[in-house]
Amino acid sequence: MEEQRRRALITGGTRGIGKGIVEWFAARNLDVAFSGRDQSAGKQVEAEIRAEGRVVHFIHADLKESGSAAELVSSAVTALGSLDILVHNAGIYPEHALAEMTLDDWHTVLDTNLTSGFLLAQAAAQHLAASEAGRIVFISSITGPRTGISGLAHYCASKGGIDGLMRALAVELAPQGTTVNGVAPGTILTESLAELYAEPGLMDSVTRIIPVGRMGSPDDIAAAVEFLSNTNAGFITGQSMIVDGGQTIPEVQGNS
């Protein structure tokens, strides 16, 4: 008998960490649907992965728009046939100093990063209940739950909120056998971060404070998400797994 292939929806999959997760899952024979705001980037990722003979569907969605989360889940289930895994990765991090941050700025970040997580989980829960091993993985951050960064109050609040949402849903969805966990990335070298660190020497100064001696890659996050999504991880729920190369190990050094 042919084994049932696992089916995953990944939000924010056109670039960065999300794209890494989409590629990682597809390469491991999962059927994948992924969303993004950038239609042409999404179509390109879709074409690249399909060229390798994998099942993948790009679904255009902007998660801060009302109704988009439910619509996305519904489209993904239609495309894939069912759903075993929801990975909520989509997130934005515009910088605004407290004095200049408008209520609109605040809402845009909270809606995109946090409220969408609630709406996605709400729409996906019944489908995950039908899976032999339903899994939700939220991409959180060390920034917010562990540390704070000036100019990112809205982002930090959204990621702290994601962890609370994750723990509550872990308890609420346990009776249906669905686990809910988070992965908290440290500094991951994505396209947008490479732009931020273009200034000479800046990259080295960041790498120096990371005990493993390098920045993370999207693959590092994808492997952790895969681990939490696997069928043997059924007793792990309500946890946030920090994947940061040791960056947040609290330390005070006299010689740095």
Place this chain on the structure above:
Amino acid sequence: MAGKLQLSFAGTTALVSGARSGIGAATVDLLAESGISVIALDISSPNAVAPHPLVRHSVADVTDASSVTQVLGKLLGEGALDYVVNCAGIHRQGGLESLTSEDWHLMLDVNLVGAALTTKSALPWLRRSLGAAIVNVTSLESSRVVALINPEPVAHYAASKAGLEMLTVSMARDLSRYGIRTNSVAPGFIQTPMTLVNHAGVADLPERAALRVPMGRYGQPSEVATAIAFLLSEGASYITGSSLLIDGGFSAT
């Protein structure tokens, strides 16, 4: 089963302490199945088990660093050791008022100092590895008070495991200079001989305790072993100083 995590470890060697039963034994089995050559360390001789070609059983006391060094020298010579799983641990009942100085020293010696000394003993061999990693097995009780059997929380066990959590973080920072990663797993209620001896003596305790776990059951040793294997694997190469609770959601309630 589809969706089961597949890890590849061909050609590597691991040391697992507390290997004879429970989580340690499940870890030995899983690592050997994954192609790792395993040194299975325990204070007592192994049961009559079907021998696995990749598993070598050795007797050593983790509170005696020289006995661990001796085993590694004999089995590895000048070779490399890739992984250490510090799983040796004991659990005893007793609240603060009843615990003696001897109770405290034995508990801390085995659960905390034992992990530190085993790792220290293994360091010369770990430094020869190209991608060494360590996992310390702590407990839900390192961060939550659990008093299922007696009204008094088990102070010395909890303190030993909390110490092991901070030892993990300290080792992660310290050993990163050699490229060695260190993480911990913190099991909740797992169906091991140690838990069952503690819980089975009390009428319907396993059932009552399971009701407190959102997942509605005890975990299996193999579920902890899977997490240990992942944290040792290449996929976890950016994870160090992390702790993962495996408790069916108990700590979220």
